[in-house]
Amino acid sequence: MARGVPGFVRIGAALAGCALVAACTPDPAPPATPTPAPPSTTSATPSATPTETDIERQQRLDFEAAENAYRASISEQDRLARLGTATATPELKRTSADEYLKFALAGLEEFEDAGWRSQGDSTIVGVSRRGWQGRRIGLTACEDGSSIKIRDKSGRDVTPDVGRKFVQDLTVSRFGDLWKVSDIKSKPVNDFKGAPCGS
């Protein structure tokens, strides 16, 4: 290797370092590879890669199962809200447990006690993965209930005039072979900009 090369490498590396942390000028040449799209943080399931390990595959399957349980629970709650009934159906118990199940039933009780029925479905804007600890998974879901109407027994529109967009931190726990949503912490939001689950 020629004597001048080490100096070239050092200068090159310094320039590259500056460029990678946007710390100095002049800017170096553009990269050889095209600028990629930012990685998705929504619920798209990545396909298995040839280098996927046991743990990566297990994580992927667990996250998928947890998210499916959450979506199925919301779907069942929507169905029960349309019927105006607060029943712990097999589907609800299959997908929900502990504090989250109590919370879901309390919400449906509100409907049943008041004789309300809902029209329309919840919108899950996106679901992002927050963490995995073997028997427990953290998901963050952006939920939007803005399109849901609520009618009383006489058919009158009693939809509340309040914001109904939430960033929900969900805990999904493993019960035997089933994943069930077990807890929820909510944050009311005006929009989902900047939320990890926002599209």
Place this chain on the structure above:
Amino acid sequence: MRFMRFALAWIVAVLVVVVSPPTSSADPRGRCNLRTGTCQVASERKARLPAKELENGTRQTYRRSSARSDPDAERAEFDARMKAYADGRDRYYACVQASMAVSAGPQTLCSPGPPPPDDVFLQGRGFNGVGGGPAAPLITPGQAGAIAVARLRLPTVAPGIGPSPDLNRWNMAAVGYPLWLWADGPTQVGPVSDSVAGLSVSLQAKVSSLTFRMGDGTVVTCQGDGDEWTKSVEPGAKAPTCGHTYTKASLPKGTYTVTALTNWAVTWTANGQSGVINVPAVQTTELPVGELQVLVR
């Protein structure tokens, strides 16, 4: 005069109650219903449960046997459950560790073993860590420690990789550029207290090591929680304890899936005894890595 003062105080109290603004039903820490927009805040959570919910599997009840005939049998059952839990936990941890190795063995899933006996089991059988006597089987400090560790909710720690691709215009890490790796999040917990069957357990958790599977076939294992990269780091400086330099780009095909295994060492202390139980936690992130060409004139 005294009566006047009393009456005035009573009137003020009534006015305070009547004219106080309603408390907001939206609490960032509460549970909010997206259909009604109402939120259940911590102080308002009701203990009652709807009658229809009181079916098998939806509510835990404490079963207490009126005539506990054989405390030795209950003790044996408890010990067996604890052993099954501990064995399953150790197998699971070993499996997780092995799965992070470059040359992983046959493709098997790491299944968490059975959970430890919960409060329903313990209270239903009158397990009592203090006092005791022939009618109340004792729980050992080690068993209480294991149960408390299983209950402990550890914070989520994300894989810290710096400098972040977000800092440059190309949103990527670069081949040949040294990356710093660390545990991004709280890396110490406690001391916190728990009570298991009447026995007080103190817990303290700390990230003891990190293992990063970088997605390019490389595995990096570091003791401790790594060193966080900051903008004050000299460009191109290598991480002192935990880092990696990619030699091949992932772009334009895609990104490298970086899997980080955080090993938490949880120390339990109960009744003068202590021990350490390791708890693994895994997170992944996607990292685009490209090549950066530098022109020399």
